Amino acid sequence: MNGVTIVLIGPPAAGKTRIGRRLAKRLGLPFVDTDAVIVAQHGPIPGIFAEHGEPHFRALERVAVAESIAEPGVVSLGGGAVLDPETQSDLAATTVVLLTVQADAIASRISNAKRPLVTDLESWKRLVAARSDLYNSLADYTADTSTRPIETIVEEIAAWVEEGHR
Numbered sequence: 166m167n168g169v170t171i172v173l174i175g176p177p178a179a180g181k182t183r184i185g186r187r188l189a190k191r192l193g194l195p196f197v198d199t200d201a202v203i204v205a206q207h208g209p210i211p212g213i214f215a216e217h218g219e220p221h222f223r224a225l226e227r228v229a230v231a232e233s234i235a236e237p238g239v240v241s242l243g244g245g246a247v248l249d250p251e252t253q254s255d256l257a258a259t260t261v262v263l264l265t266v267q268a269d270a271i272a273s274r275i276s277n278a279k280r281p282l283v284t285d286l287e288s289w290k291r292l293v294a295a296r297s298d299l300y301n302s303l304a305d306y307t308a309d310t311s312t313r314p315i316e317t318i319v320e321e322i323a324a325w326v327e328e329g330h331r
């Protein structure tokens with residue numbers, strides 16, 4: 166699996182970070198999570214939002230995304246990274262996998278305070294409603310993560326990639 170860049174997009178808590186790491190291992194590719202890049206360079210995400218606001222976070226995120234998706238590997242984006250128009254155009258040169266999740270599977274996944282824009286189920290639903298058309302328009306392949314084990318989802322995506330749909 167050489168030279169391919171697979172980018173995972175989708176709502177907060179869809180499983181981009183967890184599934185991306187496992188998918189990279191399965192395909193023998195490097196893994197990058199753009200939120201982890203931002204945290205390593207600038208500190209925890211809630212602190213960035215609180216001290217500098219969302220526009221500043223988006224600017225840092227755009228830099229991390231541009232650098233990450235220019236290299237071969239599996240790249241998991243933060244849920245809002247695709248709001249950036251330059252990122253939207255850059256994704257055309259990559260293989261984009263959209264992870265979806267139903268609202269009734271979300272409660273236990275958003276219980277920590279790591280996502281400043283997602284404070285409860287209602288805020289998650291509003292954010293996803295506003296973005297779902299955009300997510301769908303960018304996706305080459307979509308996998309739902311609501312009920313199936315992570316291994317099953319990883320295997321499904323890996324099989325699709327290995328069939329040459331990229």
Ligand SMILES: Nc1ncnc2c1ncn2[C@@H]1O[C@H](COP(=O)(O)OP(=O)(O)O)[C@@H](O)[C@H]1O
Nearest residue numbers: 177178179180181182183184274310313314315
């Ligand atoms: N297929 C799955 N089934 C059950 N829980 C999952 C699944 N995928 C992810 N999770 C859980 O959902 C939470 C959010 O996952 P994460 O990978 O951080 O999502 P994202 O990066 O999309 O925000 C984590 O607690 C993770 O263990």
Ligand SMILES: O=C(O)C1=C[C@@H](OP(=O)(O)O)[C@@H](O)[C@H](O)C1
Nearest residue numbers: 176177178200243244245280281
């Ligand atoms: O949807 C969003 O706007 C965000 C999602 C988060 O990443 P995950 O999607 O990995 O939770 C993180 O980038 C930040 O809290 C903003």
Ligand SMILES: [Mg+2]
Nearest residue numbers: 181182200243
């Ligand atoms: Mg994540």
